[in-house]
Amino acid sequence: MSEFKQTLNSSLGKKLLMALTGLFLCTFIIVHLAGNLFLFKDDEGFGFNVYANFLTHFPPIEVIAYLLYFCILLHALYGLILTIKNRKARPVRYASEPKSPASWSSKNMGLLGAILFFFIVVHMGDFWYKYKFTHSVGFKQYSTDLSTNETLAMDYTPKTPDFEHSVTNEFGHEIIRVKDLHAVVSNSFHNIWYVIIYVIAMIALSYHLLHGFQSAFQTLGWTHRKYSPVVKFIGTWLFAVIIPVGFALMPIVYFFCR
Structure with a gap:
């Protein structure tokens, strides 16, 4: 048991947990985007409101939701710890920084993660908290x-x-x-500052996943010359392009077209 705890407390253990929680969160954002596509339907919020009601009243989903919250906190905490540790180990910046997007994202995962964590707190406070714990939603x-x-x-x-x-x-x-969560979402998406924050967060998500998805497989040792190009393709086009663009289009469409 003590060896297991030592492993978890080591840098390798933290990286392993970061990889596992990161892949779980990648799975979540696919499902989350799929559900949020109801926002594009011109049905006065019918599909989206029924979807939101299902998520908050189906017990198995609620259990997974609390696991999700735990993974977000654990991923953010260990990300912060590893970022601080890496900065202490290399207090002097390189004289010349690689200019490729992947290299930039890998060196700024802490910053990108901080932006995303701030966005998640704002996002959950504006939607999840109001929906679950207040009477402000009609x-x-x-x-x-x-x-x-x-x-x-x-x-x-x-x-x-x-x-x-x-x-x-x-x-x-x-x-x-x-x-009527749809009305809350629509109201937020007609606030230019919220739209700007949302789009910036999706840009951060894109760069975060551009490095993070592939890095998780490398950390877990799931690499193979035959399958690594597939992982890179999925990480680049699905997680770093399609998903962030899909999310970013929601506030943009509502602000300009709804």
């Missing part, structure tokens, strides 16, 4: 005619203060009442 009612599949949206005022959500069938209509 409600929306969606009435779907089961014969025509047409949906009518309207604001809804709960009759009891502890109301969370409901699904009923009334006279051939499916009535869904949920918290």
Whole structure:
């Protein structure tokens, strides 16, 4: 047991945990982006609000969510520790710095991580905290005619203060009442400063993943001349380009087009 603790407390152990938690977070952002694509639907927030309600009321998802929060904190903490340790080991900067994007990102993972952690705190405070723990989020009612599949949206005022959500069938209509997180998102995405912060964070995410995804495989020893190019391709195009661009387009589209 003592050897296991020593391994975890060593630089190698911290790097291993950074790699494992990082890959878990990479999996999460794929799912998160897929769910947030509902924001692009012109359905008055129906798909997104139902998706958000599912995430916060399905017990297995809630368990995974708390594991996610733990991984974010652990990844950030160990990232900070390793950054400080590396700076102490090399207090004098190189006279000449490599100019490739990958090299720049690898040397600034601490800065990129700090930007992302700040963004996550702001992001969760603006959406997750308000949704889960305050009464500042309104409600929306969606009435779907089961014969025509047409949906009518309207604001809804709960009759009891502890109301969370409901699904009923009334006279051939499916009535869904949920918290209107979409309105909160739309309001934030019409704030130019929030849009700027969001886009900057996605640029930081791009550079962070450009180095971090490939580095995680190297740390875990999962390298092979046959598969390493595939890992590099996925890390570059999926995680450093497609995912950050997908997230960044959300506030941009809302600010200029919605």
